[in-house]
Amino acid sequence: MSSSEYEGPSWGIQEIYLTCESHLIIAISYGAARIEVQLHQTRSGRAAEDKLIKEYKAACDAEDEDKEMAVAERVADQIMETGKPVFDKLAPVQSAEEDFHSLIFPEKFAFSLSTVKGRWQITKLEEEPHTNVPGRREPMRTVLEDDTAMDEPDDGFSDEDMDTDQDDLADDEIFLVTTTADLDLPRYSTKDIKLIERLDGFGIVARVVVDGQERCVKVLDRDTRRAVQREFDCLKKIAASPYAATMRTPKLLGIVVVPDDGRAIGIVEEYISHPEVYEMSNLGRIGKVTKVDKKRRAKWASQIQETVARLHEIGVVWGDAKPSNVLIESGTDDVRVIDFGGGFTTPWVNDKLAETVQGDDEAVRKIAKYLKV
Known part of the structure; x- marks a missing residue:
């Protein structure tokens, strides 16, 4: 349903x-x-x-x-x-x-x-529902996870490559996007953003209208704060690189803020228009890939390889590299690499290589094999 x-x-x-x-x-x-x-x-x-x-x-x-x-x-x-x-x-x-x-x-x-x-x-x-409001201090919930899983893997870059670590912030700041004072991005109140639809995935991800243009918005909550912050840091680094105009990734376009006090709680990105046909909306949904012309598949594999190589060149690790995080853009039939929130998905990335250059490279090889090229 x-x-x-x-x-x-x-x-x-x-x-x-x-x-x-x-x-x-x-x-x-x-x-x-x-x-x-x-x-x-x-x-x-x-x-x-x-x-x-x-x-x-x-x-x-x-x-x-x-x-x-x-x-x-x-x-x-x-x-x-x-x-x-x-x-x-x-x-x-x-x-x-x-x-x-x-x-x-x-x-x-x-x-x-x-x-x-x-x-x-x-x-x-009648009890009070679990509250998950951006920018509010909340008691952290008990979850089934190994505490050691929160340790940051070595991604091949120094800590200075990412601007912040949300785990170092005070409790009442953990739902805020950490930005820099010199960041030249427009800030959009939650009341000035019109909702079109919620998008797949955990947390608050939505297709919206901002200033009359379709955009994608991601907002921090208790469980996605690290992912959204990481995506913000990665997209900001891409925007400052020589490949900003040509990188096959979403463009960072703004910051989402709370209207009453201006707290930054999310990011505004380019919305990647892709086919509405389920099987062609991303590479992970194709089904029988051999039904797709081999030249198209070879082009997609080459574009993914080139994009990931350029990301590594500027010090960005894709992270959760897998076919379902590759969209097929409408109009151009080119791929766009999405989701820089980190983590990993088996069998595409070995857990020991999560959020590393080596993990990305492993996934790129497996995606090419998946595409049978």
Whole structure:
């Protein structure tokens, strides 16, 4: 199920996480509201919700981001199928003319999703929903992860290559984009940005209109603060390089700020227009690649190789290099490399090579092999 399959507010996954190994919590944007839904392990351990929790935990343990997303989408689909009539009565409807602000600072509701005699039911909770507001001080949640996983891998460049490390910031600053005083970029209030649609991925990523132009906006939250900051730093470095005009990556176009005090909470990027046909929207969705003309595939592989080589030349590591982070641009049929938030996805990058030049090179070779060129 997707928001296009029925009439009503648009919706998308904002975040999903495990607590205490037995609770799965997923937050969904629904129109102008944030819907937080909890799934709890049952005593029998054999209910449908138990299966979903176990599958998501297994995907996390395997560090399989694609599987994590697939399970998250299944959970979200079940939530929408069960809870939409309830959500429609509570959630404010977001019109096409409504500003982007309500997506960042939404009204919040908490629910639980469970099965009773094999049938799904949704129950409204009176407790305060998990809050994830940019620029606000929040208690950090308990997650299932190895603390050592937060250590920064050696990417082949010095610490000076990136402007900041968000982990060094005070608690009340961790949701702010760290910029420099000499940065010559326009700043856009959340109230001056018009929402077109939420885009795939965790956190707040959206296709919007800014100054009459379609753009992509990414906003920091508790779980994406490092990723958005890293993307900002990478795109800023690209913009200052000799390849700024020709690099096949999104261009950094502005900063998102809170209207009342000007806090920087996100970035505005070029929106890469790509085919609406699912199988051609990115390289990871092609399916049977041999159905695509070999000359096109060879061109794409060459463009990826050239782009990554130039990134390395200016001191930028792609990071989460994989086919699904390569868009096929409409009009030109050229590729555009996206997502500089870091991390890695198996089998494209070995975990020991995450966010390194060597990891990028490994992924480029595997992508060429995937394209059969």
